[in-house]
Amino acid sequence: MTERREAREPDRESEETARQPLTRERILHVGLRLIDQQGLEALTMRKLASELGVDPMALYRHFKNKEALLDGVADMLWGEIVLPGRETDWEALLRSVATSLYALAHAHPRAYTLLLNRQILPLSMLQLSDAMRERLQQEGFERQRAGEVICALFSYAIGYAMVELSTLLPQSPTHTETEPMTDIARLTHLMQRLPRETPAHTVEAAYALTTYEAETQFTFGLDLMLTGLKCKGR
Amino acid sequence: MTERREAREPDRESEETARQPLTRERILHVGLRLIDQQGLEALTMRKLASELGVDPMALYRHFKNKEALLDGVADMLWGEIVLPGRETDWEALLRSVATSLYALAHAHPRAYTLLLNRQILPLSMLQLSDAMRERLQQEGFERQRAGEVICALFSYAIGYAMVELSTLLPQSPTHTETEPMTDIARLTHLMQRLPRETPAHTVEAAYALTTYEAETQFTFGLDLMLTGLKCKGR
DNA sequence: ACCTGAACACCGTTCAAGT
DNA sequence: ACCTGAACACCGTTCAAGT
Numbered sequence: 287m288t289e290r291r292e293a294r295e296p297d298r299e300s301e302e303t304a305r306q307p308l309t310r311e312r313i314l315h316v317g318l319r320l321i322d323q324q325g326l327e328a329l330t331m332r333k334l335a336s337e338l339g340v341d342p343m344a345l346y347r348h349f350k351n352k353e354a355l356l357d358g359v360a361d362m363l364w365g366e367i368v369l370p371g372r373e374t375d376w377e378a379l380l381r382s383v384a385t386s387l388y389a390l391a392h393a394h395p396r397a398y399t400l401l402l403n404r405q406i407l408p409l410s411m412l413q414l415s416d417a418m419r420e421r422l423q424q425e426g427f428e429r430q431r432a433g434e435v436i437c438a439l440f441s442y443a444i445g446y447a448m449v450e451l452s453t454l455l456p457q458s459p460t461h462t463e464t465e466p467m468t469d470i471a472r473l474t475h476l477m478q479r480l481p482r483e484t485p486a487h488t489v490e491a492a493y494a495l496t497t498y499e500a501e502t503q504f505t506f507g508l509d510l511m512l513t514g515l516k517c518k519g520r
Numbered sequence: 521m522t523e524r525r526e527a528r529e530p531d532r533e534s535e536e537t538a539r540q541p542l543t544r545e546r547i548l549h550v551g552l553r554l555i556d557q558q559g560l561e562a563l564t565m566r567k568l569a570s571e572l573g574v575d576p577m578a579l580y581r582h583f584k585n586k587e588a589l590l591d592g593v594a595d596m597l598w599g600e601i602v603l604p605g606r607e608t609d610w611e612a613l614l615r616s617v618a619t620s621l622y623a624l625a626h627a628h629p630r631a632y633t634l635l636l637n638r639q640i641l642p643l644s645m646l647q648l649s650d651a652m653r654e655r656l657q658q659e660g661f662e663r664q665r666a667g668e669v670i671c672a673l674f675s676y677a678i679g680y681a682m683v684e685l686s687t688l689l690p691q692s693p694t695h696t697e698t699e700p701m702t703d704i705a706r707l708t709h710l711m712q713r714l715p716r717e718t719p720a721h722t723v724e725a726a727y728a729l730t731t732y733e734a735e736t737q738f739t740f741g742l743d744l745m746l747t748g749l750k751c752k753g754r
Numbered sequence: 755a756c757c758t759g760a761a762c763a764c765c766g767t768t769c770a771a772g773t
Numbered sequence: 774a775c776c777t778g779a780a781c782a783c784c785g786t787t788c789a790a791g792t
Contacts, residue, residue: 331785341758343786352785399637402686406713407726416725433728437683438676438741445679449671452636479640491650492641494667507672507745514748565766575777577767586766 308340310348314358321359321397331355357408360400364410366390369417376425377512380435383418384443384508391447398451401444415440435515442511446504453496472496542574544582548592555593555631565589591642594634598644600624603651610659611746614669617652618677618742625681632685635678649674669749676745680738687730706730 316337321329331352335342349355367390370382391398415436422432476496480489550571555563565586569576583589601624604616625632649670656666710730714723 330783332783343758346786347757399633402682403633404686406715407687407710407729409715409718409722412718412722412726412729415729416722419725429728430732433732434737434740437729437732437737438680438744441680441683441741442672442676442745443679445677445682446672446675448636448679448682449675452638453641476641481640481643484643484646488643488646488650491653492646494663495641495646495649495671498664498667498671503668503671506668507675510672510745510748510752511676511741512748513751514744514746517747517751518744564764566764577777580767581776 308338308344308348310358313338313345313348313355314362317355318359318362318394318397322394325396326399329356353405356400357404357406359397360404361408361410363390363394363397363401364408364414366393367410367414369414369421372421376422376427377516379418379421380439380512381508383414384439387440387443388447388504391451395451398447402448438511442507443504446507450500450504469497542572542578542582544592547572547579547582547589548596551589552593552596552628552631556628559630560633563590587639590634591638591640593631594638595642595644597624597628597631597635598642598648600627601644601648603648603655606655610656610661611750613652613655614673614746615742617648618673621674621677622681622738625685629685632681636682672745676741677738680741684734684738703731 313334317329317334320334320337331345332342335345338344345355349358367383367386370379374382390401415433418436419429419432422435423429427435473493476492477489480492484492547568551563551568554568554571565579566576569579572578579589583592601617601620604613608616624635649667652670653663653666656669657663661669707727710726711723714726718726
């Protein structure tokens with residue numbers, strides 16, 4: 287996706303190309319692809335190794351254990367968030383980062399939970415928040431206030447994305463890419479995920495919950511925060 | 521194993537008391553306790569069964585599989601959130617629910633991620649949000665607006681809690697219960713969770729990030745939302 | 755010194771054999 | 774009809790035996 291090598295031959299991105307030397311980056315890249323395609327629980331040291339055309343134990347020379355490998359994937363995900371150019375003011379900056387974090391959930395729905403599940407602080411996350419803090423301070427925010435704002439923004443954006451994923455994610459990841467589901471499809475999909483004894487009243491509530499335009503709703507909460515911030519002053 | 525019915529013995533709340541009949545509730549209860557004590561990945565069908573003094577396969581007559589069991593635990597967690605009395609106005613209501621969701625993260629730090637990781641819609645969550653919607657509508661919110669507010673609030677509260685857990689959670693769960701860590705303890709704990717090559721500049725950023733008073737910071741973001749809501753009108 | 759794959763100690767779940 | 778536990782197909786990781 288991001289990496290364009292301009293090779294003479296069309297990359298088939300299959301087991302054939304897996305004959306390059308084994309690097310940390312390549313492992314992580316294939317690992318993320320595996321999660322995207324088959325889900326987080328399908329990422330197995332053995333499966334990943336065979337995908338790379340390599341002995342399972344070979345992975346352990348690049349990562350201490352599976353946890354460390356997942357930490358690496360999480361760091362990659364954080365690394366996909368980039369700041370807009372220097373000319374954007376603080377409000378647009380916050381809006382941009384929040385939107386990017388939300389969009390990341392659609393780019394990597396099965397991997398997204400790694401953003402918060404890890405037991406380390408991803409370096410990319412620290413660098414991102416530090417760069418944001420610097421920009422906010424330049425526009426007059428106090429240091430601590432800047433930190434609070436960033437933390438609140440991250441919490442909302444990621445939290446919203448995870449709520450959406452946990453209530454809307456189809457079992458098959460195909461829908462995410464294509465056009466929105468029909469009402470019928472949405473309802474049947476919903477019914478599958480409710481206990482059989484759910485009262486009709488609650489089914490209706492659930493349907494309402496999952497029917498809102500997700501993007502609009504995300505913006506609503508984001509606007510709440512930004513409005514509050516402007517009311518309070520920086 | 522033979523069934524022993526020693527009714528005269530005082531409850532020691534250990535494996536002895538595990539001789540009660542196996543019910544869905546008891547399984548879930550012990551399962552949550554196991555997660556609280558040993559972490560989510562330590563919850564094993566086999567371990568849980570032995571904790572209950574039961575054959576592993578016995579669990580499968582109450583739950584289709586491990587996923588269904590975890591769904592049940594998630595539902596229990598949602599069930600711990602209760603609404604305040606009818607006399608509280610909408611702002612206090614929202615504040616109360618958000619705070620409860622946040623507090624739940626401290627009561628069950630190792631299980632908290634289940635709130636959002638499940639592939640079903642927990643019934644308790646639907647009932648909670650539906651009850652909230654009703655209350656908000658009674659106070660003049662439009663139906664859709666009420667839904668948006670609830671969703672935004674859930675997102676922020678849970679998101680904040682998960683951000684806090686993922687950046688602050690000590691490896692040993694003891695600290696959560698006791699008094700706050702000292703600065704030194706916090707710093708060393710932080711250093712353990714950063715890559716060895718982290719530049720000093722970023723270490724400082726990370727330290728700042730994890731040092732804020734968590735509770736105060738949570739309230740800051742919550743206030744942002746509520747202020748925004750009041751500015752915009754209901 | 756590096757690389758490998760057999761082996762260990764688990765896991766969720768199936769299934770056949772017991773009652 | 775219910776209950777049980779052996780067995781299957783995995784898993785992450787150790788470790789000794791190869792090079």
